[in-house]
Amino acid sequence: MRIAVIGAGGVGGCFGARLAAAGNEVTFVARGAHLEAVRRSGLIVHSPLGDVRTSPGSVVGSISDLGPADLVLVAVKLWDTEDVADRLRSSAARDAPVLSLQNGVHKDTVLRGRLTDEQVLGGVCFISAFIEEPGVVRHNSALQKVVLGPYRTGQAATSRNVLAAFRDAGIEAEASDDIERTIWEKFVFLVGLSATTATVRGPIGVVRSHEQSRRLLHDVMAETVAVARACGVRLDSDFAEDRLDFCDTLPAAMTSSLHNDLENGNRLELPWLSGGVVDLADRLGVPVPRNRTVADILAPHVLGRPAGS
Template sequence: MRIAVIGAGGVGGYFGARLAAAGHEVTFVARGKHLEAIHRSGLSVHSPLGEFHTSPASAVPSISDLGSADLVLIAVKLWDTEVVAEQLQASEARQAPVLSLQNGVHKDGILRRHVPDDQILGGLCFISAFIEKPGVITHNSSLQKIVLGPYHASQRSISASLVGILLDAGIDAELSADVEKAIWEKFVFLVGLSATTTTIRQPIGVIRSNKRSRQLLYDVMAEAVALAQATGVRLDDDFAGAQLDFCDTLPVGMTSSMHNDLEKGNRLELPWLSAGVVDLAAQQNIAVPRNRTVSDILAPYVLGRPADG
């Protein structure tokens, strides 16, 4: 397949390199020193599952430089989604199926403003990977999974085919019969983990072992569950409790990418996490006070480390 990967960071870099190593024609959209390194020597991945890399020059600086494609994978930060969708529709890859591996429940709605609905597949991923240095991705554990599925009956065949392609490339992949539900299930956990680790500035082990911060974690997730149910997504009433139990199984030092971004002074994905819960809840006329408080606490950091007022 001809696969365009928009975003060559931890997520896009890892899965794109896996697909390239399996023989697919993968082109990354990258920038800066990362792009230069891929042009010079390809993209390398260090992983407990093995080392692999792409060929040199397997990247372009802009979506407008993409040729036609059989699949587009989107793996950029959420604030870039609108621009990516606009540029994609002006590119030669505009007719390809689109699979976003981004976080959150807003992503596909943003894409639909510019990309035909029948080209957008539902998807999510589970992985911890990051750019170690330009041209090098480090994968932290054996977890590397993509869940995808159709939004419409006409997409069932391509969805099943893509799962087979991912499996053949050594990627743990699953076809979901209700991909919207799967996306919301991850969102509930992600909102809880990001909200608590970022506001408290501590990993999950500290949060779950303290009675009050543990309750905060549960409450933030329970509000996200209530929001999902209000929008018609069939999450169980005790789903937040099940996710809290899941948090007890995580490594004590596990944190969120938003916490890491806060510590580095980077921009935050808050508007699509706890602040996104607040916005969507307002549309449903339901209260989400814990997520609102998280959103208020982190508001000064959304665009990066604030300057002195």
């Protein structure tokens, strides 16, 4: 397949490199020093599953430089989603199926609102990876999983083809017959992990070992479940308890990208995590005091480290 990967960071870099190693024609869209390093030496992925290096030059600096594609993977930060969709519409890859591996529940709404509804597949990924230095991505564990599915019956064949491409690349990939529910299931956990590790300024082991912060973790997830159910998503009413039990199985040192970005003074995806829960809750009349407090506490950091801090 000809695959365009928009965003060559931890997520896009890891999955894109594996797909390239399996014989697919992968082109990354990157920028800055990362772009120049990949253009010069290829993208290097260090992984417990084995290191991978892509061919030099397998990268462009703009979506407008892409050629025709059989699949577009979107792996940019959430604030770039609208711009990506708009640029895709005028690119040579404009007719390709699009699969977003971004966080959150807002991503596909944005993409489906700007691209044709038949193009956008639903999907989530499970991986921990980051850019270690320009041209180098570090995959932190053996986990590299994608779950995807169609939003419309007419997408079933495309969904199967994309699923096969991931599996052929040695990536764990599953089909979902209710992809909206699958996306929300991850979102509940992601909001809980992000909200608590960022506000506590520590990993999940610290969060879950103290009564008050453990209760905060549960309540943030329970509010997110309530919003999902108000949206018509078929989550069990006790799904937050299930995710809390899951959090007890995680490595104590595990944290979130929101926490990492906060510690590094970077821009935060908060408006699409706890902030996104608040926005949806306000429209639906669902009380979410815990997520609102998290969003308020972290608000000064949304655009990066505040001046003078």
